Amino acid sequence: MLVEEVMTPLEKLVKVSPMATVREALQLMKENGVRSVIVDKNGTSGAYGLVTFKNILQSIVAEDGDIDLLNVYDIAVIPAIAISTKLDVKYAAKMMVTSSIKRILVTDNNELHGILTMTDIIEILMDSVE
Numbered sequence: 001m002l003v004e005e006v007m008t009p010l011e012k013l014v015k016v017s018p019m020a021t022v023r024e025a026l027q028l029m030k031e032n033g034v035r036s037v038i039v040d041k042n043g044t045s046g047a048y049g050l051v052t053f054k055n056i057l058q059s060i061v062a063e064d065g066d067i068d069l070l071n072v073y074d075i076a077v078i079p080a081i082a083i084s085t086k087l088d089v090k091y092a093a094k095m096m097v098t099s100s101i102k103r104i105l106v107t108d109n110n111e112l113h114g115i116l117t118m119t120d121i122i123e124i125l126m127d128s129v130e
Contacts, residue, residue, distance in 0.1 A: 003092055003116055004113070004114075006124055007085070013112070014029070016037045016040065018039050021067065021068055023068050041110075049073075049079065050077050050078075050103060055077065081105065083095070083105075084107070092104060103116070
């Protein structure tokens, strides 16, 4: 099974500008019921990023940060780890487990197509036992 068959597609993703405040990112997360947002790239040759609850908490604790003064760019993982739509899901799952990551962006030719999460993979396993 390929990543493109399992991933959460682009239409369902929430994006944020790298210059947005952390408060704005948190608001988007709350409004959309998600635990991460995609940081848009800053040009055709730029890199996509990812902000998660963990990034936000780490930055606030480590720097005693103010979510109105911190920008998304300051706390995001840029570039985010990314894989191809045509990769077999088993390799993506292995990468996630060995690297202890829960989300991987799905890109081809530096264009975003979706995100693959541990939940996406577990849902496949759950469906296979029914």
